Amino acid sequence: MRLTDFWQRLDQVFGVGYAKSIAHDQVLSQLGGRTIDEALAGGEETAVVWRAVVAAYPERVPARLK
Template sequence: MKLQEFWRRMYEHFGEAYADSFASDHVMSELGGRTVRQALDAGWDTKNIWRVVCDTQGISALLR
């Protein structure tokens, strides 16, 4: 998944303001104790990060 597609999905599901806040502030153990932004900066695959976000935030499999 391209980075642009990742952010499109984040904005679509959370809204732009909350998506940015969530990505910067919400630490997830599934990302090794990182935020979304830290995981992206560390080189994690965007598709894997998106799966973690979906799993932890209850996003339906149909919307993934």
């Protein structure tokens, strides 16, 4: 998954402003206790980070984006 696709998906799920807040502030256990921003900056693959988002917020992510 390209990084631009990742951010488009995150914006679709949370809205543009809130997506950035989630990425910066929300620590996900699925990412080893890192935020989305930290995981991406650390070189984690976008598909792995997206799967962590889906696992953390299954009720928010529509089936077509899972």
